[in-house]
Amino acid sequence: MHVAGLFIYPVKSLRGLAVSAASLDRFGLIGDRRFLVIDAQNRFLTQRVLPAMATIETALTATALILRAPHGGSCAVxxxxxxxxxxxxxxxxxxVDAEDCGTEVAVWxxxxLRQPCRLVRLGTAYHRSVKxxxxxxxxxxxxxxxxxxxxVSEASLAHLNDRLIARGESPVPMNRFRPSLVLAGCDAHAEDRAAHWRIGDVALRAGGPCDRCPITxxxxxxxxxxxxxPLRTLATYRRDPAEPTNVNFGQNLVHETKSGxxxxxxAVTFGA
Known part of the structure; x- marks a missing residue:
């Protein structure tokens, strides 16, 4: 079993990036979800209400976040x-206390997105605990x-796609589920069955299954x-036994090793 894919999402709900390696700090993968789009009431915005957020590309340089839209040019922050x-x-x-990224990117x-919004980022005043x-x-x-x-494992997605095809539906790609880590070399939903993980020198623990939303x-x-x-098909076999309204796919993780x-x-290994 091994890591087959690594992804970071510089801005929550905007398009992500495939990377070959990613370092960790106390918050998680460096560069991942360090920026957030907020509305006029300073509340977070996601693809749940604005699916068009998926079309905005992100890129990172040593000093800047670059945003690109299909017909809207680009903006650097x-x-x-x-x-x-x-x-x-x-x-x-x-x-939380977040840093405002300025008027230029807010206007862009x-x-x-065709509604008033601004971009904020993590700064030294930011603090937010895990659930x-x-x-x-x-x-x-x-x-x-x-x-x-x-x-999320490749086998879990393959199992879902087999069920979709059997129902006469089109298969879906992994990006619908916006994982940080994609696993290969394991059975479907093996990611659900281990409390503790090790990837190289990094220890992680399971945070519980991921309850899926309309972003999928x-x-x-x-x-x-x-x-x-794929929510309708997932609901036929992935309902949470404790919370039947939840449909689960993938495993949340907390990195106990805060660097690496x-x-x-x-290689990925599981422990009890």
Whole structure:
């Protein structure tokens, strides 16, 4: 069993990047979800309500985040700004202090997404803990939904696609599930069955299954939403026994080793 794919998503809900290696800090993969789009009320925005966010490409240089839209040109944003004003930002039930990224990118994003919005980023004042029921001291998270990492196996996706095809539906690509780690060399849903993981020198623990949302029905290249699949098929065999309204696919992870580097090709081992 090994890491077959590594992905970071510099801006929550915008397009991600495939990488061959990714280093870790206390928040998770460096460069992952360090930026967030917010609305006029300073609440987070995602593809759940704005599927067009999937069409905005992201890139990282040593000093800047680059955003590109299909028909909207590009915009560059510094990765750091010691003089940026703070914005009290709400993400789910958490309120955090984030750094405002300025008027230029706010105007650009508002034009591309056709609604007033701004971009904020993590800064020195930012703090947000992992979901309390799963946290240990020192466990913090970026603008991700709840956990630093998410793993999905190739076998799990293949099993889902077999079921979709049997129902006369089209198979879906891995990007519908926006994983951090893609595993190969294991059985379907093996990622659900281990409490502790090791990848190279990095120790991780399971945070619990990932409850899937309508983002999985959104084409990650075009932003088009398919209203039923793959959620409808997942609901036939992946309902959470404790929370039957939840449909699970993939495993959330917390990195107990707060530094290190993960590589495509790294061996993955499970522990009890």
């Amino acid at each position: 510094p990765l750091q700004d010691n003089n940026a004003p703070l914005v009290r930002t709400t993400i789910w039930r958490d309120t 994003l508002s034009h591309v 309390p029921s799963r946290a240990q001291p020192g466990d913090v998270v970026t603008f991700a939904d709840a956990f630093p990492l998410l793993a 029905t959104t084409d990650q290249l075009t932003g088009e939403r398919h209203h039923h699949e 580097t993960l590589h495509v090709g790294d």
